[in-house]
Amino acid sequence: MGWVLLILGVALWWAAHLFKRVLPEQRAAMGNGGRGAVALVLVASIVFMVLGFRATPxxxxxxxxxxxxxxxxxxxxxxxxxxxxxxxxxxxxxxxxxxxxxxxxxxxxxxxxxxxxxxxxxxxxxxxxxxxxxxxxxxxxxxxxxxxxxxxxxxxxxxxxxxxxxxxxxxxxxxxxxxxxxxx
Known part of the structure; x- marks a missing residue:
């Protein structure tokens, strides 16, 4: 489970940061609420990386x-x-x-x-x-x-x-x- 969390955390980090650049229309359609959603994904990515890192052999x-x-x-x-x-x-x-x-x-x-x-x-x-x-x-x-x-x-x-x-x-x-x- 540690590896899954670690890799998912890194993938979410990538996705949250690149979302605005790769899918600008979708990000713009989210308006100001999109900032909160991206911030939540970033927090989740960090939590997953920490938990995954600590759980991997x-x-x-x-x-x-x-x-x-x-x-x-x-x-x-x-x-x-x-x-x-x-x-x-x-x-x-x-x-x-x-x-x-x-x-x-x-x-x-x-x-x-x-x-x-x-x-x-x-x-x-x-x-x-x-x-x-x-x-x-x-x-x-x-x-x-x-x-x-x-x-x-x-x-x-x-x-x-x-x-x-x-x-x-x-x-x-x-x-x-x-x-x-x-x-x-």
Whole structure:
């Protein structure tokens, strides 16, 4: 049952995010109520992924070397920063078209580096594939893009500092769940 929930969760994540781009007329016909429906599907997808991931048996595919922990943590820090408002309010990410999706890709890739089990490969690999596909679909649907006015380096620094704090908080939550993400 764990595998079914995990795969269903990843599939629902894909469907909810791509719905607007793949079936724009159907999404438009739903009006504002469609946002709530999509949000519910996204919450369900996350619940299914978490329950499915925790219920799948551990199937080792590869053994990540311990130094990957450092690379993972650096990539997760970069991902958190990219998913912050730094893309709109800072200078460094100002010309990056999809900083949030870029951060999401860094986050999934980082987790693939340190998790060598099949459930992690299915979940994080499926989410990484979605993020790549989402960028392609958005760029095809909206080929013209111009970056907004750049912000300030002070905002970049502020969001980076907040990202370091958030990384620590996320690390503590991972520890409470039994997955200590920092070197020991």
């Amino acid at each position: 551990y199937v080792a595919v590869w053994a990540p070397p311990t130094f990957m922990i450092h690379i993972n943590n650096l990539l997760v820090l970069i991902a958190i920063w990219m998913m912050s408002p730094a893309g709109r309010k800072g200078v460094v990410l100002n010309k990056v078209r999809h900083p949030m999706l870029g951060g999401f890709k860094a986050w999934t890739f980082a987790h693939l580096l340190v998790n060598g089990d099949l459930a992690s490969i299915v979940m994080f690999g499926g989410l990484l594939a979605w993020a790549v596909c989402e960028v392609i679909v958005i760029n095809k649907a909206e080929p013209d893009w111009t970056p907004g006015a750049p912000g300030t380096l002070a905002k970049d620094a502020m969001f980076l500092a907040a990202s370091v704090v958030l990384l620590g908080v996320i690390g503590m939550i991972h520890g409470w769940l039994g997955y200590w993400p920092f070197p020991q």
